[in-house]
Amino acid sequence: MQKSLEIAVVGSGLVGSLLAIYLKKAGHTVHVYDRSPDIRQINFSGRSINLAMSHRGWKALDGVGVADAVREIAIPMDKRALHMVDKINFQLYGKDNESIFSISRGELNRKMIDLAEEAGAEFFFDQKVWDVTLAEATLHIGEEERGEWKSVKYDMVFGADGAFSRIRHRMQRQSMFNYSQEFLETGYKELHIPANADGSHKLDKNSFHIWPRGEYMLIALPNTDGSFTCTIFMPFEGENSFASLTDRKSVAAFFEKNLPDTIDVIPNLTEDFFKNPTSTLVTMKCYPWTFEDKVALIGDACHALVPFYGQGMNAGFEDISVLNEFMEEFGDDWETIFSEYQKSRKPNADAIAELSYRNLMEMSSSTADEKFLLRKKIEKLFSEKHPEKWQPLYSRVTFSHRSYAEALAIGDKQEEIMDEVMNMPNIKDNWDKIEVQDKILALIHQSTLNHD
Ligand SMILES: Cc1cc2nc3c(=O)[nH]c(=O)nc-3n(C[C@H](O)[C@H](O)[C@H](O)COP(=O)(O)OP(=O)(O)OC[C@H]3O[C@@H](n4cnc5c(N)ncnc54)[C@H](O)[C@@H]3O)c2cc1C
Numbered sequence: 320m321q322k323s324l325e326i327a328v329v330g331s332g333l334v335g336s337l338l339a340i341y342l343k344k345a346g347h348t349v350h351v352y353d354r355s356p357d358i359r360q361i362n363f364s365g366r367s368i369n370l371a372m373s374h375r376g377w378k379a380l381d382g383v384g385v386a387d388a389v390r391e392i393a394i395p396m397d398k399r400a401l402h403m404v405d406k407i408n409f410q411l412y413g414k415d416n417e418s419i420f421s422i423s424r425g426e427l428n429r430k431m432i433d434l435a436e437e438a439g440a441e442f443f444f445d446q447k448v449w450d451v452t453l454a455e456a457t458l459h460i461g462e463e464e465r466g467e468w469k470s471v472k473y474d475m476v477f478g479a480d481g482a483f484s485r486i487r488h489r490m491q492r493q494s495m496f497n498y499s500q501e502f503l504e505t506g507y508k509e510l511h512i513p514a515n516a517d518g519s520h521k522l523d524k525n526s527f528h529i530w531p532r533g534e535y536m537l538i539a540l541p542n543t544d545g546s547f548t549c550t551i552f553m554p555f556e557g558e559n560s561f562a563s564l565t566d567r568k569s570v571a572a573f574f575e576k577n578l579p580d581t582i583d584v585i586p587n588l589t590e591d592f593f594k595n596p597t598s599t600l601v602t603m604k605c606y607p608w609t610f611e612d613k614v615a616l617i618g619d620a621c622h623a624l625v626p627f628y629g630q631g632m633n634a635g636f637e638d639i640s641v642l643n644e645f646m647e648e649f650g651d652d653w654e655t656i657f658s659e660y661q662k663s664r665k666p667n668a669d670a671i672a673e674l675s676y677r678n679l680m681e682m683s684s685s686t687a688d689e690k691f692l693l694r695k696k697i698e699k700l701f702s703e704k705h706p707e708k709w710q711p712l713y714s715r716v717t718f719s720h721r722s723y724a725e726a727l728a729i730g731d732k733q734e735e736i737m738d739e740v741m742n743m744p745n746i747k748d749n750w751d752k753i754e755v756q757d758k759i760l761a762l763i764h765q766s767t768l769n770h771d
Contacts, residue, residue, distance in 0.1 A: 338479055
């Protein structure tokens with residue numbers, strides 16, 4: 320327990336509500352503000368995207384004993400199902416049934432708010448926070464940006480208000496505050512595969528479905544009600560783009576030609592396509608993340624990622640685990656807690672931003688490429704034979720608690736080794752021969768790859 324403080328968390332999203340539970344358990348009074356209505360009272364109309372929860376997310380939920388409640392609404396996915404034009408290939412994600420878990424964002428958020436309320440946090444909805452006085456941890460809240468505001472003072476404020484954070488906005492106006500934001504030229508749109516009449520799933524329930532098509536791709540994740548939430552990612556402009564799909568006829572023709580096995584399972588394709596918004600994807604980086612012992616940013620508010628590694632929420636949850644470790648280590652010395660927190664998380668946030676960006680290519684193109692698949696087969700065989708010497712990058716990111724920065728650095732070295740292996744004569748026929756294993760061992764030895 321720490322000395323009890325009055326703490327405001329701005330944002331009742333996934334990160335804000337989990338953080339509220341941690342802060343309550345540490346002995347604080349916690350008020351959570353959100354500009355939106357209580358999503359438990361309305362028909363959830365935000366992004367209903369499913370999220371893939373992996374090890375880092377589960378660890379943070381376990382840390383306050385709420386993981387089992389979340390497991391009830393999660394579906395394990397132990398493999399990718401790659402829908403080529405003429406066949407489906409299945410690829411296991413890890414070993415021993417290692418899985419990522421599909422969870423509906425809306426359902427998870429509702430559950431997290433319930434759990435935070437049960438823990439004793441107080442929620443204030445329909446409260447737009449427009450500004451914060453950093454040195455006094457005072458929030459300024461009102462209906463309109465140019466209208467009347469009320470001011471509420473706290474001992475400390477956390478900005479968990481997402482990629483376009485107002486709390487960060489105020490911090491940006493200090494000198495020596497670094498900030499960058501980069502939009503992808505690829506956007507996304509949601510589509511829907513309903514359940515069968517008997518409530519069963521129309522596609523394999525325990526797979527993350529991908530239709531990799533190079534510059535664009537479709538993905539589908541299972542829901543507990545038998546449906547799938549699909550997302551099509553494609554460029555805004557160009558030949559195969561949102562701009563080129565202007566009417567129902569062109570959308571239907573595009574799907575029939577390029578994604579033929581979706582026609583039967585997405586009955587409302589053209590209606591959904593024009594009804595659902597096309598959204599943008601942004602990478603946002605900034606530093607510092609904290610102001611004295613008064614204000615700290617957490618989750619998307621300090622590191623928004625593109626979603627291709629399925630790690631945005633997981634990384635935000637890991638921020639909380641790490642913050643909590645420093646709370647336990649440094650007691651009531653919040654200046655040190657904040658300083659260690661931001662120093663420890665920033666390189667990892669940058670690493671997962673880079674990995675997420677790179678994974679767009681891997682998901683949309685490489686998964687359909689024979690050479691890439693051969694590479695993965697060789698890596699898998701080697702890592703099965705020498706698990707202590709080789710953990711594939713995807714597993715390091717998804718099924719481990721080692722740092723993202725380490726995963727990126729080791730992944731780059733592994734990439735160099737695999738480039739050499741792929742240049743071996745007749746590698747296509749010899750991929751499972753002992754000389755390939757020996758070559759990898761020799762290259763590892765030379766590269767001083769750290770395999771602890
Ligand atoms: C298409 C897509 C797929 C994704 N898939 C995955 C995945 O598979 N796995 C994964 O780990 N991550 C995934 N992510 C990332 C994940 O959604 C985010 O990282 C996560 O939602 C961040 O949570 P957060 O609580 O920090 O921010 P948010 O979820 O953005 O919540 C911010 C909250 O703050 C409130 N707020 C904002 N401004 C104010 C204000 N001024 N005053 C008061 N309240 C305010 C908002 O209403 C909101 O409730 C995906 C993201 C996208 C876009």
